[in-house]
Structure formats: structure tokens, C-alpha cells
Amino acid sequence: MVVLAKSPAPLEQIPLVRSPEPGDYFAGVPAVDLSAPGAARDAVRACERYGFFKAVNHGVHDGVVSRLEAEAVRFFASPQAEKDARGPASPFGYGNKRIGRNGDMGWLEYLLLAIDGAALSDASPAPSSSLRDAANEYVGAMRGMARTVLEMVAEGLGVSPRGVLADMVTDAASDQLLRLNHYPPCPLLQSLMPNCSPTGFGAHTDPQIISILHSNGTSGLQVALHNDAADDDAPHWVSVPPDPSSFLVIVGDSLQVMTNGRLRSVRHRVVANTLKSRVSMIYFGGPPLEQRIAPLRQLLGAAGGGDGEEQSRYEAFTWGQYKKAAYLSRLGDDRLAPFHRQQPPPVAMPQVQSSSYPPP
Ligand SMILES: C=C1C[C@]23C[C@@]1(O)CC[C@H]2[C@@]12CC[C@H](O)[C@@](C)(C(=O)O1)[C@H]2[C@@H]3C(=O)O
Ligand SMILES: O=C(O)CCC(=O)C(=O)O
Numbered sequence: 001m002v003v004l005a006k007s008p009a010p011l012e013q014i015p016l017v018r019s020p021e022p023g024d025y026f027a028g029v030p031a032v033d034l035s036a037p038g039a040a041r042d043a044v045r046a047c048e049r050y051g052f053f054k055a056v057n058h059g060v061h062d063g064v065v066s067r068l069e070a071e072a073v074r075f076f077a078s079p080q081a082e083k084d085a086r087g088p089a090s091p092f093g094y095g096n097k098r099i100g101r102n103g104d105m106g107w108l109e110y111l112l113l114a115i116d117g118a119a120l121s122d123a124s125p126a127p128s129s130s131l132r133d134a135a136n137e138y139v140g141a142m143r144g145m146a147r148t149v150l151e152m153v154a155e156g157l158g159v160s161p162r163g164v165l166a167d168m169v170t171d172a173a174s175d176q177l178l179r180l181n182h183y184p185p186c187p188l189l190q191s192l193m194p195n196c197s198p199t200g201f202g203a204h205t206d207p208q209i210i211s212i213l214h215s216n217g218t219s220g221l222q223v224a225l226h227n228d229a230a231d232d233d234a235p236h237w238v239s240v241p242p243d244p245s246s247f248l249v250i251v252g253d254s255l256q257v258m259t260n261g262r263l264r265s266v267r268h269r270v271v272a273n274t275l276k277s278r279v280s281m282i283y284f285g286g287p288p289l290e291q292r293i294a295p296l297r298q299l300l301g302a303a304g305g306g307d308g309e310e311q312s313r314y315e316a317f318t319w320g321q322y323k324k325a326a327y328l329s330r331l332g333d334d335r336l337a338p339f340h341r342q343q344p345p346p347v348a349m350p351q352v353q354s355s356s357y358p359p360p
């Protein structure tokens, strides 16, 4: 049994996983240069194949990131009683090891903050005015990047207007979150079981439209690669090399549905580093609660009211309905499963003899 002093939830309640090895690093992380002319096409390709990409030449000033990261580090280094006074995270505030309300545990502490428009909401007061100011500046930059990326996605998919997706996350009533995560080192486990690491954040997909993740230089994030050719559904976990100069754009469940499954929400998890602290900052861009989430009409065939050839693969829902169901689910659940539509079997077309067509 491994019990860490001063930890409210012992390590034994946290699933252990095999420590990442150098061979697990994914050398093929797709990078999209947001300032390049082919960015729209590249973003769509990456989101179709992998469900995420690394955004480079994003135009966000280093100072905006380093200022919030320094505030986060300062907050997480403050006395436990002060941090606890900002919790529990139900739903917003400081959380320690407990993720959500349904029994998920991870080797992390975090601050979950609601955003109202372009700034932190009064529903989740920041622990200090300096953290609040830094977070507001950061949120402004993330909303801008979310808008740019979603406009590119619309362009790359050939849907119009260009703002059809972007407007949902920059609407005055859009449902956005900012999450600051700290994964402390775990030297005791390193000495007792050197090949094992604690799960920092268990496998899941993000429910919103888009997530934009920044991390410090400590590794830990893993993504599940899809292998359409394989018969089994076993995930192949690969480690994403940390790169503090870039951001990781992650497709959320709602974007998967709105693109009728063309872009995929990628399963990801964090394996805590036993020796070094990881700090990550994630912006989650969701639509207003009453927004209908259904495949975009222009991606569907005539039966779905669209111009293309596809049938809708999903039952429509509102973001409010989906969010409510998501927050009752466990982290690793397939939250979209109840919304999958049965695909009708392919219709057998009558064979037409070329000689008899067109009919006389
Ligand atoms: C176990 C849970 C935590 C979560 C709400 C949920 O019930 C299922 C989805 C989880 C997730 C994953 C992405 C984000 O980190 C998050 C804030 C979100 O919107 O959905 C978390 C939720 C959370 O930590 O409360
Ligand atoms: O901390 C990370 O790197 C990822 C966390 C995450 O996936 C989340 O908060 O939803």
C-alpha cells in the first residue's frame, strides 16, 4: 500500500499506468501553421485523421502565456488550507484529485473557472486579482485563436458562412471554461515502482466544440490513435512531446457531431510525471446552452435537408442537454453513444442495362 503524507486522497485510489517510454513518443504530431495559406486544409486534414493538431505561428504573445502560468504556479504553491478555501470544484473552483462528481480520481490539483463572454465569470471568482487579470488576458487570446481555427475548419470543409462554427464559441452566451491543472511529481512511487506512474487525468474526450491546451515543458499528455484498419477497438496510446511554444487544438464531441463524424473528438489522458511538475492551461470553447448540436446541413444529403450525400449519423440535441448528461457520466464513458443513429442498410439498386436506359 502506498499512502502519501498530506494527501487527502491516497495514491491507492488512483489508477497506475505503465510509465511512458521514449518509444511511445509520437513523432507524427500534425502541426498547422496558422499564418500559412494552406492552414484551413491542413487543419481539417489533421482533425479528420487525428482529432487534434499543434498550432504554430499562432500569434499569441509569450507574455500572455507566461503571466498566467506564473500565477497558476504561485497559486498551486500556496498553503493547502488557502487552496482548499477555493474549493471544492462543484462545479467551479479548486479541486484536488477528485475529477467531476462521479468518482473519478487523478494525480492532480486544478482550478476550474467559468467564463462569461470574454472574461472570467462572477460564478467562479479567481483566487487573486493578479490571477484574474492574467486569466482574462489569456481568455481573450484563446477566444481569438478558437475563432481563427473554427473559421479555418469551416473554410476547409467548404461550409458557409465562414463564421458558422466560430460564432458559437464567441457568442455572448457561449459556454466556455478555463482549467488550470497541476500534476505534482510523485517521487515515492518512482522509488517504489519505477515503471509505473499515476494517472493524472484519465482517458476521455472533451464534450465541447474545441479545446486549446498549453502545457509547460513537462511531458504527460497522451492521445489514442485510431486504427481504422484494426478489428479491435484497443486504443494505441502515444505520448505528445511537450512544446511550450505551441498550443494543442483538440476536437470536442460537439464538433464531431456537427461535422457528422468527419472530424473526430480524440481520446486523451495525462500520465503524471513522477519527477517533474506539469502545469497545463486549457480553454474549452462550448456553444450557448440552447444551441442545437446536429450535423451542419451543408454536410448532409437531401434527406437531411442538405446538399451533400450523407445521412445524419446522430440524433440532434442541445448543448445544454448534452452537458447535463456529460456531467452525470464517468470520465471514460462514451458520451456520444446514446446519440448515435442506426444507419439504414444500403439500398440495393436495381441493375440497369445500359441498352435499356433511358427508357424508350
Ligand atoms: C468526470 C467528469 C469530469 C468532467 C465532467 C465529467 O462528468 C465528464 C466530463 C469531464 C470533462 C472533461 C473535459 C473538461 O476537463 C471538463 C471540465 C469537461 O467539460 O468535461 C471535465 C469535467 C470536469 O472536470 O468537471
Ligand atoms: O492537463 C492536460 O494536459 C490535459 C487535461 C485535459 O485533458 C482536460 O482538462 O480536459
Ligand SMILES: [Fe+2]
Residues within 6 Å of the ligand: 204, 205, 206, 211, 268
Ligand atoms: Fe481533456
